[in-house]
Amino acid sequence: MLETIRGAMSWAYELSRGACGELSRTDAEVLLISLLGISRAELKAHEERGLSHTEQRAFKSHMQRYMSGEPVSYITGRQPFWTLDLEVDPSVLIPRPETELLVEAAIEVMPDQHAHVLDLGTGCGAIALALSVERPSWELVAVDRSIEALAVASRNYAGIGERHTIGHVEFRQSDWFSDIERRFDLVIANPPYVALHDPLYEGSGFEPNEALFSGRTGLEALHTIIANSPLHLRPAGWLLVEHGNLQGESVREMMGDAGFYRIETRQDLAGHDRITLASFPLETSSGAWMPGQPCGCPEQNPLVAK
Numbered sequence: 001m002l003e004t005i006r007g008a009m010s011w012a013y014e015l016s017r018g019a020c021g022e023l024s025r026t027d028a029e030v031l032l033i034s035l036l037g038i039s040r041a042e043l044k045a046h047e048e049r050g051l052s053h054t055e056q057r058a059f060k061s062h063m064q065r066y067m068s069g070e071p072v073s074y075i076t077g078r079q080p081f082w083t084l085d086l087e088v089d090p091s092v093l094i095p096r097p098e099t100e101l102l103v104e105a106a107i108e109v110m111p112d113q114h115a116h117v118l119d120l121g122t123g124c125g126a127i128a129l130a131l132s133v134e135r136p137s138w139e140l141v142a143v144d145r146s147i148e149a150l151a152v153a154s155r156n157y158a159g160i161g162e163r164h165t166i167g168h169v170e171f172r173q174s175d176w177f178s179d180i181e182r183r184f185d186l187v188i189a190n191p192p193y194v195a196l197h198d199p200l201y202e203g204s205g206f207e208p209n210e211a212l213f214s215g216r217t218g219l220e221a222l223h224t225i226i227a228n229s230p231l232h233l234r235p236a237g238w239l240l241v242e243h244g245n246l247q248g249e250s251v252r253e254m255m256g257d258a259g260f261y262r263i264e265t266r267q268d269l270a271g272h273d274r275i276t277l278a279s280f281p282l283e284t285s286s287g288a289w290m291p292g293q294p295c296g297c298p299e300q301n302p303l304v305a306k
């Protein structure tokens, strides 16, 4: 039954029926396309193409992994993000389409040709690499606490560099800002934001806990990032964060407490609060911070000192 592409597709549907819910056509196609190294158009055009014994064995093994709940992206080792095709493995979160909102917002708020940008919790490098391809003149620093994630991100950087014009991205191990000494025009982050023991969370169980969970409320990493960003932003710099659909209000409040202004939450395609952006005050020639109170100056803001 598995001798041809058409046969393998039918076999996969039959196998999955009832066992793991219906296999989606897209998932089956993605698994076969990746295995055979062909395009979707070729798959469609050559459904009678024969599969070798090795290909049949490999497809069976991929289907077993799929039926155990493993995400397709970990099985194929690839995930599209923005205009890029990224390597992923279980040491990194699989980049989500909604995270592209952060990339769009960064390009919108930072029209300058020369910007210094910090990507916190870079994972496979998705945000930093998308920005660097869009704006090769920007200088990016991308950090993660996970050395394994940084290895994946570095390989993605090298691979993309062979196919796209890309700017300078430095990957560095850091516990959020712990190894960051300088200030940036833009700090961008998609941190872990799921509460430990969240009864509503439905994950695959395959992605790294460190990339998903952040303390009892899910807001711990966001709090650390927002509270410390004023120490690492230049005047009039921007902070952009992704967060959970019910966390918009808390994030706006934390940003206000940290002295940010022009705070705005944006929704994803499902209409859920997904990212919040805010600007850091502009320092005037007299040294005063504009506009508004409380002053964004870290020394005068109790939240920032935490």
Ligand SMILES: C[S@@+](CC[C@H](N)C(=O)[O-])C[C@H]1O[C@@H](n2cnc3c(N)ncnc32)[C@H](O)[C@@H]1O
Binding pocket: 092, 093, 094, 095, 096, 099, 120, 121, 122, 123, 124, 125, 126, 127, 143, 144, 145, 146, 149, 174, 175, 176, 190, 191, 192, 193, 210, 211, 212
């Ligand atoms: C939600 S994932 C985001 C990955 C990637 N930026 C994306 O959007 O697909 C969060 C990332 O933060 C990293 N991380 C978690 N705690 C960290 C910490 N204390 N310091 C630095 N990175 C951390 C995780 O390893 C993970 O790669």
